Amino acid sequence: MKYSYISHLYCPKCGNTYNTSEQHQLCSCGAPLLVDYKWDQLKAELKREDVTARKGDLWRYHELLPVEEEQNVITLGEGMTPLVSMPALGKDMGVEHLYMKDEGLVPTGTFKARGAAVGVSKAKEVGVTELAMPTNGNAGAAWALYAARAGIASTIVMPVDAPVITRNEVAIAGANLYLVDGLISDAGKIVGKAVKEHGLYDASTLKEPYRIEGKKTMGLEIAEQMDWEMPDVILYPTGGGVGLIGIYKALNELKKLGWVEGKLPRLVAVQATGCAPIVKAWKENKKESEFWPDSTTLAFGINVPKALGDFLVLEALYETEGCAIAIDDETMLEEQQTIARLEGAFICPEGAAAFAAIRELKQTGWIKEGEKVVALNTGAGIKYPDTVEIKIPILEKDGSIGAPNSI
Amino acid sequence: MKYSYISHLYCPKCGNTYNTSEQHQLCSCGAPLLVDYKWDQLKAELKREDVTARKGDLWRYHELLPVEEEQNVITLGEGMTPLVSMPALGKDMGVEHLYMKDEGLVPTGTFKARGAAVGVSKAKEVGVTELAMPTNGNAGAAWALYAARAGIASTIVMPVDAPVITRNEVAIAGANLYLVDGLISDAGKIVGKAVKEHGLYDASTLKEPYRIEGKKTMGLEIAEQMDWEMPDVILYPTGGGVGLIGIYKALNELKKLGWVEGKLPRLVAVQATGCAPIVKAWKENKKESEFWPDSTTLAFGINVPKALGDFLVLEALYETEGCAIAIDDETMLEEQQTIARLEGAFICPEGAAAFAAIRELKQTGWIKEGEKVVALNTGAGIKYPDTVEIKIPILEKDGSIGAPNSI
Numbered sequence: 043m044k045y046s047y048i049s050h051l052y053c054p055k056c057g058n059t060y061n062t063s064e065q066h067q068l069c070s071c072g073a074p075l076l077v078d079y080k081w082d083q084l085k086a087e088l089k090r091e092d093v094t095a096r097k098g099d100l101w102r103y104h105e106l107l108p109v110e111e112e113q114n115v116i117t118l119g120e121g122m123t124p125l126v127s128m129p130a131l132g133k134d135m136g137v138e139h140l141y142m143k144d145e146g147l148v149p150t151g152t153f154k155a156r157g158a159a160v161g162v163s164k165a166k167e168v169g170v171t172e173l174a175m176p177t178n179g180n181a182g183a184a185w186a187l188y189a190a191r192a193g194i195a196s197t198i199v200m201p202v203d204a205p206v207i208t209r210n211e212v213a214i215a216g217a218n219l220y221l222v223d224g225l226i227s228d229a230g231k232i233v234g235k236a237v238k239e240h241g242l243y244d245a246s247t248l249k250e251p252y253r254i255e256g257k258k259t260m261g262l263e264i265a266e267q268m269d270w271e272m273p274d275v276i277l278y279p280t281g282g283g284v285g286l287i288g289i290y291k292a293l294n295e296l297k298k299l300g301w302v303e304g305k306l307p308r309l310v311a312v313q314a315t316g317c318a319p320i321v322k323a324w325k326e327n328k329k330e331s332e333f334w335p336d337s338t339t340l341a342f343g344i345n346v347p348k349a350l351g352d353f354l355v356l357e358a359l360y361e362t363e364g365c366a367i368a369i370d371d372e373t374m375l376e377e378q379q380t381i382a383r384l385e386g387a388f389i390c391p392e393g394a395a396a397f398a399a400i401r402e403l404k405q406t407g408w409i410k411e412g413e414k415v416v417a418l419n420t421g422a423g424i425k426y427p428d429t430v431e432i433k434i435p436i437l438e439k440d441g442s443i444g445a446p447n448s449i
Numbered sequence: 450m451k452y453s454y455i456s457h458l459y460c461p462k463c464g465n466t467y468n469t470s471e472q473h474q475l476c477s478c479g480a481p482l483l484v485d486y487k488w489d490q491l492k493a494e495l496k497r498e499d500v501t502a503r504k505g506d507l508w509r510y511h512e513l514l515p516v517e518e519e520q521n522v523i524t525l526g527e528g529m530t531p532l533v534s535m536p537a538l539g540k541d542m543g544v545e546h547l548y549m550k551d552e553g554l555v556p557t558g559t560f561k562a563r564g565a566a567v568g569v570s571k572a573k574e575v576g577v578t579e580l581a582m583p584t585n586g587n588a589g590a591a592w593a594l595y596a597a598r599a600g601i602a603s604t605i606v607m608p609v610d611a612p613v614i615t616r617n618e619v620a621i622a623g624a625n626l627y628l629v630d631g632l633i634s635d636a637g638k639i640v641g642k643a644v645k646e647h648g649l650y651d652a653s654t655l656k657e658p659y660r661i662e663g664k665k666t667m668g669l670e671i672a673e674q675m676d677w678e679m680p681d682v683i684l685y686p687t688g689g690g691v692g693l694i695g696i697y698k699a700l701n702e703l704k705k706l707g708w709v710e711g712k713l714p715r716l717v718a719v720q721a722t723g724c725a726p727i728v729k730a731w732k733e734n735k736k737e738s739e740f741w742p743d744s745t746t747l748a749f750g751i752n753v754p755k756a757l758g759d760f761l762v763l764e765a766l767y768e769t770e771g772c773a774i775a776i777d778d779e780t781m782l783e784e785q786q787t788i789a790r791l792e793g794a795f796i797c798p799e800g801a802a803a804f805a806a807i808r809e810l811k812q813t814g815w816i817k818e819g820e821k822v823v824a825l826n827t828g829a830g831i832k833y834p835d836t837v838e839i840k841i842p843i844l845e846k847d848g849s850i851g852a853p854n855s856i
């Protein structure tokens with residue numbers, strides 16, 4: 043048994059292939075590269091039971107991940123997050139079988155840790171010593187911290203409006219941190235110049251091929267946690283869309299292995315009404331999205347006006363007969379509060395958008411009676427303290443309180 | 450097989466016993482009550498392998514927990530947090546076998562979720578509909594959210610200086626939240642009055658018997674994750690001390706079951722120099738601590754001037770030949786930064802204090818060459834954004850950066 047059954051990199055646009063022992067970024071045609079594995083060998087040599095007997099982190103799927111030598115694995119115990127049943131919320135929405143995959147329970151508090159763990163590990167394996175990336179905050183935090191653990195220097199550029207807590211994470215990791223008075227697209231241009239001038243490894247979304255492999259483990263785990271029966275619908279808050287592409291890739295890979303059977307779940311891309319390029323493209327039945335001008339939403343993680351992998355996201359929606367839907371900020375915040383009150387989960391606004399989408403899709407009949415529905419909560423609510431507005435009475439030391447409100 | 454092998458409650462001071470089907474608070478003698486189990490039956494009917502084959506949360510140990518009907522379990526997937534190897538930090542300290550049990554990876558981002566999950570579940574089982582508690586922030590956040598999931602109303606009182614993020618968690622859960630212009634001891638007095646006046650269930654630290662059962666799962670998991678070989682030393686940031694008492698209880702219970710053998714690890718209570726009542730009592734070889742006046746530390750979670758369970762903490766230290774040690778705030782913050790830079794883990798100041806204690810205890814020779822050492826990180830660094838001081842350059846949209854610093 044090998045640690046990884048990785049085979050090669052390939053371009054989903056032009057079909058070009060690349061080896062996995064050298065550093066690669068985009069394909070020469072400009073498209074993102076994807077990882078392929080030795081499926082025949084894998085099918086013969088790896089069983090579901092081998093995987094499920096292992097430790098509860100994403101590395102239990104190491105044969106399906108790109109890192110070839112175990113010693114290169116950089117881990118903080120990320121993955122195998124809980125799939126939480128949401129019965130009270132489900133009742134409130136009329137969705138009997140409702141689940142949350144809670145990505146708040148990983149290092150750095152968001153799903154970005156999965157991509158960073160696998161991406162940084164593989165970067166170490168191919169000899170990277172300095173990387174750079176633009177970020178809306180959470181990805182930069184995760185990559186800076188995992189890079190620190192790997193002994194790789196990192197340069198992170200984020201908008202001044204990105205969540206303050208993510209600055210602190212990048213700073214304490216010892217990364218080179220810059221703020222830009224603009225959007226993530228402006229940060230991307232600055233990183234692009236630095237990569238060229240200083241010979242850095244470009245860890246921007248989909249500009250290196252391995253982050254998506256980390257994120258696909260969300261799909262692998264959902265299948266495992268549902269006893270290898272796929273749900274009917276999976277909803278994903280979609281900015282760059284790598285999580286959704288990853289889940290789609292994962293489920294297809296599990297089908298190749300024969301570990302799951304039947305139709306794939308209908309995948310749903312959830313965006314904010316203030317930044318919904320994928321939704322627009324899907325409604326117009328297009329294969330690619332257009333840049334969304336003046337994008338704005340408090341769900342910072344999905345404020346991505348044009349995603350490099352938009353064509354892959356749209357392909358996943360079309361192929362699974364899924365859909366794309368936009369939620370406004372006010373509705374997200376209402377749903378976030380409803381979820382906390384009914385289920386005791388304080389989730390991020392992006393995750394709340396996914397649940398608000400379920401509510402709407404059930405009302406319109408797109409989600410049918412009795413279907414099994416999984417929403418990804420992409421991060422912990424504690425990373426977004428400003429989404430909660432409160433007024434609280436302050437008591438003197440010897441004060442007392444009136445009769446408390448019941449539920 | 451029963452879901453729980455709970456037997457009865459007993460008082461560790463006067464020996465009085467109580468049933469587990471009714472609501473109980475303290476013993477009539479004023480001491481906290483502890484839970485006992487049916488050890489002979491457990492030993493005959495439960496095997497280690499039964500437990501380790503189960504789902505990765507703390508309920509895998511349900512036979513050793515107090516909830517008798519599975520339907521009363523209130524869970525968000527808490528527990529089975531990673532035991533992370535810390536090789537670079539260990540090298541820096543001269544401790545070859547160094548591990549972090551990372552309690553940041555639970556709902557609400559701190560270990561308090563364990564106590565809340567088990568405490569709230571059992572509260573539901575014994576018919577509680579309204580609870581109240583004073584808190585330094587994190588416990589209140591956890592109890593408010595789990596209570597919301599259980600449909601139990603909660604009243605939470607915290608100092609105005611408690612971390613703002615924890616206020617938001619309590620508020621979004623729909624709890625009755627009050628701030629007090631004082632310390633947790635003042636909040637405790639207000640809660641005491643409210644409990645009496647309005648007939649609420651008092652969920653204060655150790656005033657109900659079940660929170661400690663949730664926290665003991667940290668000890669069960671450490672033993673399991675080390676393949677049932679106990680480490681030499683376990684360090685715990687100690688405020689109320691329930692986590693340490695719980696770990697001590699857990700390891701003794703595993704010995705009763707024959708799942709671990711030999712000497713217990715030496716347990717170490719780590720406090721802040723600005724609030725070190727347990728350290729003072731241990732140095733003076735006393736059985737109880739005295740109220741620490743004008744306590745102050747930025748590690749808010751361990752700012753507890755007098756713990757109700759102090760005598761149990763001290764017993765655990767004496768019985769295991771452990772010790773107690775105080776760390777100043779500046780040293781904690783330095784260690785916090787070192788840990789982020791060397792290991793990529795952004796941990797809370799309380800957790801950093803435990804690592805700083807290891808560094809000091811290795812220097813003094815109390816921790817010996819080759820010993821296996823486990824530190825509990827009790828919470829995620831992202832809950833304490835103000836512990837990181839940063840200065841960051843802000844670039845214009847078309848700006849560029851110089852050659853980045855290497856590591």
